Amino acid sequence: MPEEAVRQYVADINGGRYELHRPIGRGGQGTVYTCKANPRIALKLLHSTSEAQAEMLRQRLALVKRMDLNGLPIARPIAMLTRPQVGYVMEFVAGMESMSKLVCPPQELEGVREWYTKSGGLRRRLRVLHRLAKVLSSVHGRGLVYGDPSPGNVLVSQEGDSDDVYLIDSDNMRYSSRPDKAVLFTPGYGAPELVLGRSGMNSLTDSHAFAVIAFQCIALCHPLLGDTVRDGPPSMEEAALQGRVPWIDHPTDDRNRCGNGIPRSLVLSKLLSATFERTFNTGLGDPTERPGMAAWADALQTVSRVTLVCQACGWSYYFTEDVCPVCQHSRPKYALATVGIWDLSDTPAGALCAGPNNRPLIVGSSVGTQDHPLAMTREQLGLPDGKPEVALVVRLDGVRIAASCVAIGCEMSVATTPGSPVHKLTDVPQTFRLSNPSASLYIHCGAMSARHRVARISVRGGAES
Amino acid sequence: MKTATKDFTVAKARPLPVVVLADISGSMSIDGKIDALNSATAEMIASFGELQAERIDIQVAVITFGGESAALHTPFQSAAAIQWKPMVAAGRTPLGSALTLANEMIHNRETLPTRSYRPTIVLVSDGQPNDAWTGPLEQLIGSDRGLKADRFALAIGADADMTVLNVFAGSTSGRVLRAHEAREIRKIFRWVTMTVTARTQSINRDATNLDWPDPGDLNF
Numbered sequence: 001m002p003e004e005a006v007r008q009y010v011a012d013i014n015g016g017r018y019e020l021h022r023p024i025g026r027g028g029q030g031t032v033y034t035c036k037a038n039p040r041i042a043l044k045l046l047h048s049t050s051e052a053q054a055e056m057l058r059q060r061l062a063l064v065k066r067m068d069l070n071g072l073p074i075a076r077p078i079a080m081l082t083r084p085q086v087g088y089v090m091e092f093v094a095g096m097e098s099m100s101k102l103v104c105p106p107q108e109l110e111g112v113r114e115w116y117t118k119s120g121g122l123r124r125r126l127r128v129l130h131r132l133a134k135v136l137s138s139v140h141g142r143g144l145v146y147g148d149p150s151p152g153n154v155l156v157s158q159e160g161d162s163d164d165v166y167l168i169d170s171d172n173m174r175y176s177s178r179p180d181k182a183v184l185f186t187p188g189y190g191a192p193e194l195v196l197g198r199s200g201m202n203s204l205t206d207s208h209a210f211a212v213i214a215f216q217c218i219a220l221c222h223p224l225l226g227d228t229v230r231d232g233p234p235s236m237e238e239a240a241l242q243g244r245v246p247w248i249d250h251p252t253d254d255r256n257r258c259g260n261g262i263p264r265s266l267v268l269s270k271l272l273s274a275t276f277e278r279t280f281n282t283g284l285g286d287p288t289e290r291p292g293m294a295a296w297a298d299a300l301q302t303v304s305r306v307t308l309v310c311q312a313c314g315w316s317y318y319f320t321e322d323v324c325p326v327c328q329h330s331r332p333k334y335a336l337a338t339v340g341i342w343d344l345s346d347t348p349a350g351a352l353c354a355g356p357n358n359r360p361l362i363v364g365s366s367v368g369t370q371d372h373p374l375a376m377t378r379e380q381l382g383l384p385d386g387k388p389e390v391a392l393v394v395r396l397d398g399v400r401i402a403a404s405c406v407a408i409g410c411e412m413s414v415a416t417t418p419g420s421p422v423h424k425l426t427d428v429p430q431t432f433r434l435s436n437p438s439a440s441l442y443i444h445c446g447a448m449s450a451r452h453r454v455a456r457i458s459v460r461g462g463a464e465s
Numbered sequence: 466m467k468t469a470t471k472d473f474t475v476a477k478a479r480p481l482p483v484v485v486l487a488d489i490s491g492s493m494s495i496d497g498k499i500d501a502l503n504s505a506t507a508e509m510i511a512s513f514g515e516l517q518a519e520r521i522d523i524q525v526a527v528i529t530f531g532g533e534s535a536a537l538h539t540p541f542q543s544a545a546a547i548q549w550k551p552m553v554a555a556g557r558t559p560l561g562s563a564l565t566l567a568n569e570m571i572h573n574r575e576t577l578p579t580r581s582y583r584p585t586i587v588l589v590s591d592g593q594p595n596d597a598w599t600g601p602l603e604q605l606i607g608s609d610r611g612l613k614a615d616r617f618a619l620a621i622g623a624d625a626d627m628t629v630l631n632v633f634a635g636s637t638s639g640r641v642l643r644a645h646e647a648r649e650i651r652k653i654f655r656w657v658t659m660t661v662t663a664r665t666q667s668i669n670r671d672a673t674n675l676d677w678p679d680p681g682d683l684n685f
Contacts, residue, residue: 029666047659104519105475107543112473151519152666186666188520220475222520230476234582237479260476 010043012079012089018043029171030087041078042092045085046171054086061088064173072138074167093166096155102128103151103216112220113315113326120160122218122267123316123372126304127163128156129214133300135165136210137293140176140203147172147201149209150186151216176202188212188222192243192284204287210296211279218268221261223247223280229256247280249273266325269303269318301379305366308334319367333461335374335394335401339364339381342418342444342454352418352454363453370396374457381445382453383410392443394457395429401459402429403443415442418454434459478522480581482541483513483661484571486563488590488621489531493554498591498621501647503551505654512658513544521582521665526570528563532556535563541576560594560629564601571610583613585661588633589650591621602632617657619644 008020019036020043030046046061048054058080065077065088077088102125105115120128132154139146146167153169174180184201185194191208193199215223224240226248239245246253249264264273275291283290291299307316312329323330340360341353355361368374374394378384381391391407405412405425413421414432421444423430432441437459446452485506493499506527513523527539529552538552571577571584605611618630618641630641644650 049656100519107478107522107545112475116473187664216519220473222476225476225520227476230479231580233579234479258476260474262473 010045010085010087011082013082014079016079016089018089032090032168034092039094040092042075042090043081043087044090044171045081045087048086054084057086061086061171064170067144067170067173067175068142069139069170072135072167073165074135074139074170074173076170076173090168093155095158096164096166097158099128099151099154099156099165099213099217102156103213104220116220116262117314121309121314121316123304123307123309124160124163125217126300126307128165129217130297130300130304131163131165132213133210133293133297135167136206137297139173140206140293143176145174145176145201145203146206147174148184148186148189149206149213150189151213152186154213172201174201185209188225188241190241191287192241193287195242199287203292204290207290207292207296208279208283208287210293211276211290214296214300215276215280218272219261219264221248221258223249223276224256224284226256226258227260230260243284247284249276250281251277266317269306271299272303275299302364305364305376305380308332308367308369309372311371332369332371333396333459334367334369335396335457335459337366337368337374337376337394337455337457338362339376340454340456341382342446342448342452344449344451350419350448360456368394368396376455378407378410380453381455383407383445392425392445392455393429396459397431400431400433401441401457402431403441403457404429410445411447413444413448415444416440418442418456419448421448437461476520478520480541480577481521481523481661481664482571482577482581482584483523483525483544484567484584484586485525485527486560486567486586486588487527487529487538487552488558488560488592489529489552489554489556490558490592491531491555492592492624493531493621496622497647498650499552499554501650502589502621503549505651507549507551508651509654509658510544510547510549512662514547515545516662516665523661523665524577527552528566528570530559530563532559534559535566537566537570541570557596558590558592558594559596560590561596561598561601564598564605568601568605568608568611571614572608577610582664583615584610585615585617585657586611587617587619587657588630589619589621590625590630592624593626594629598629602629606633606635615660617642619650619653621650622646 009017011017020033021036022034023031024034030044033043035041035043046057048057061077061080069076075090079089081087102119105112109115136146153167155166155168157164172184179200183194189209189212191205194205212223224247229236229240245256248256248258279290306319308319309316310324310329311332313327315324315326317325319334340362342350343353344350352360364380366374366376375390376392377389378386378391383391391410393404393406395402403425404427406427412425414423414425415421440456440458443455444452510525523544524541525544525547526541529536529538531554539547616634618634620630620641621644634641642653644653
C-alpha cells in the first residue's frame with residue numbers, strides 16, 4: 001500500500017506559511033524545494049542531526065542574511081524558517097539549470113562534440129565563466145568569501161543566448177576577516193590546502209575552485225586527474241587532489257597526462273593557458289601564486305569576446321585561427337574591434353596611448369560576424385555601469401558596417417582618422433563604408449576634451465588576414 | 466567511448482557501490498514493514514540517480530534473504546538505470562547465504578574494478594537468522610573490501626537480533642540504527658542516502674558523519 005503524499009508546510013519568522021512542492025536540489029547539507037503557491041521563491045531546508053548542530057546552523061545563516069549582497073546574483077536568505085526547521089526562504093529564478101550540465105555530458109551520451117556545440121560551445125562557456133568570475137570577484141571585493149564554489153552551486157540560463165548566472169548556495173559564505181575553523185569543500189574543487197586541513201576557506205581557495213570549474217567547463221576534464229589517476233584506486237585520486245601529483249598539462253612533468261576531454265590547443269588561448277598554468281603548477285602548493293578572481297575576470301573578459309562561430313559546424317574558436325579547427329571550413333568575414341586609450345596628457349589635441357613597442361596600446365578586443373554582431377560592453381569601453389550592458393553594436397552589412405550606440409547618455413562619435421570625429425552615433429544604426437579593405441573606423445567613447453577609450457573597428461574578410 | 470573519429474571522450478565516473486541486504490522473511494509482511502522498506506529503498510535509489518556528480522557513479526545492488534536462500538534482487542548498476550521491482554516477503558531468514566553472496570559480489574573485479582570507491586553495505590533485518598551466519602559474517606567483515614566498507618545495520622522492531630547486527634556494524638561505529646516501527650524505516654534510509662551522497666558533495670571536516678542519530682531527532 002503506497003504511502004499517501006504528505007503535505008509538508010514550513011513557516012518563516014514573519015508569519016509566512018509555505019507548502020513544499022518538489023525537491024530541486026539535494027546537497028550534502030540540505031535540500032531546496034520549490035514552493036507550491038509562489039513560484040518566485042524556494043525553500044532551503046538544512047539537515048541537522050542534533051539540536052546543537054541546528055542552533056549552530058541557524059546562527060551561521062543569520063550572519064549570512066546580514067551580508068551585503070545587493071546587486072549580486074546570489075540567493076541569500078530572505079526570511080529564516082521557524083523551529084524546528086533549520087532553513088530559509090530564498091529567491092528562486094525560473095528558466096535556469098545547474099552549471100553541472102555544461103561541465104559534463106550526460107552519462108550514456110554518443111557524440112560529445114555535438115553535445116558541446118549544442119550547449120553553446122566555447123563561446124557560451126567563456127561568457128558564462130566571465131560572469132561567474134565577476135560575481136566572485138565582487139564578493140571578494142566586499143570582504144566576503146563564497147566558500148564552496150562548485151558547478152552544483154551555480155545556475156545558468158537555460159536559453160543558449162544568455163550568459164546569466166545565479167549562485168544558489170550562500171550558506172557557507174563568510175567574512176574573510178573572521179577566520180572560521182570550519183573547513184568545507186566539494187570533492188574535486190577543494191584547494192589542496194583545504195583538503196589537507198592546513199587552511200580555512202578564503203579568497204584563494206575560492207579561486208582554486210573557480211579555476212577547476214573553468215577548466216572542466218572548457219576542456220571537459222579535471223585539471224588534476226589524469227589517466228593513471230582515474231584508472232587507479234581511490235587513494236591515487238586522494239593524493240592528486242591533495243596536490244601531490246603534477247597537473248595534467250604540466251609543461252615538463254608528464255606523469256599525470258590526460259587523454260580525455262578536448263585537446264587544449266582547440267579551446268585555450270595563450271592567456272588562458274598561462275593563467276591555468278599559474279594556478280595548477282606553482283599555485284597548487286603555494287596559494288599566493290594563484291591568480292585571484294580579479295585576474296580571472298580580466299582574462300575572461302578578453303577571451304570571451306574573441307571567438308567566432310563556424311558557419312558549417314557550429315564550433316566556436318578563436319578568431320586567430322584561419323579555418324575552423326574541427327571541420328576546416330573557412331573562417332567567416334568578421335569585424336574586429338581593438339580598444340585603445342585616447343589620452344590628453346602629452347598633447348592638447350590628444351593621441352592614442354602607446355604601448356610597450358610604441359604601437360597603440362590595446363586594452364581589450366572583440367570580434368563579431370554577420371550571425372553574431374560585434375557587441376561591446378560598457379566595461380570594455382570604459383563607460384559607467386548601467387543597463388543594458390552592451391553599449392556599442394557593429395553589424396556587418398555587405399561591404400559596409402552599421403554602428404549604433406545603445407548606451408543612453410553616453411557620447412560616441414565616429415572618425416576615419418583617430419582624433420577627428422565627424423559623426424555622432426545614436427541608437428539608430430548608421431552605415432559607413434570603409435574606403436579600402438585595410439581601413440578602420442575609430443569610435444571615440446566619450447567627450448574629446450577628456451580621457452576616454454577608442455574602439456578601432458576593422459573588417460577582415462574570410463581567410464585572408 | 467569513441468563513436469566518430471573526430472569525437473572527444475570524457476573519463477568514466479568512478480563507481481561507488483552500495484549494497485542493500487534486505488530481510489524479506491515472512492515476519493516482514495506484517496505491520497507494513499516490507500512496504501515501508503520497498504518505498505525507502507526505491508526513494509534512496511531515485512535520490513542517487515538524481516545526483517549529477519561527474520566523477521562518481523553510485524551503483525546499487527540489492528540482495529534479499531527470505532524463503533530458503535538469498536537472491537540477487539537487483540544486480541549492480543548505476544542508480545539512474547534501475548527500474549525498481551518491489552520485494553515480496555515470505556519464508557525464513559537465510560542471512561548467511563546473503564552475506565556470502567554479498568562477499569562475492571563486492572570482490573568481483575569485473576563489476577567493481579580497482580578504481581571503485583569502497584562499498585557501503587546496509588543490512589536490514591527484523592528477526593533472527595536461521596542459517597549458519599557466523600562464518601559468512603566473519604569472512605565478509607574480515608575480507609579485503611568488506612573491512613574497508615562503510616557498514617550500516619538497521620534493526621526493525623523488537624525481535625531483531627542485536628548480536629548479529631552489532632557484529633556486522635563493527636566496533637568503529639558501535640551502534641545499530643533502530644526503527645521501532647515501519648514509519649521510521651524511510652527516515653533512516655534518508656539519513657543513509659544523505660551520508661552516502663555527502664561523499665559526493667560538500668565535505669565538512671568538522672562534522673562527524675557517522676554520528677548515529679535517534680530517528681526522532683532526524684530533522685528532514
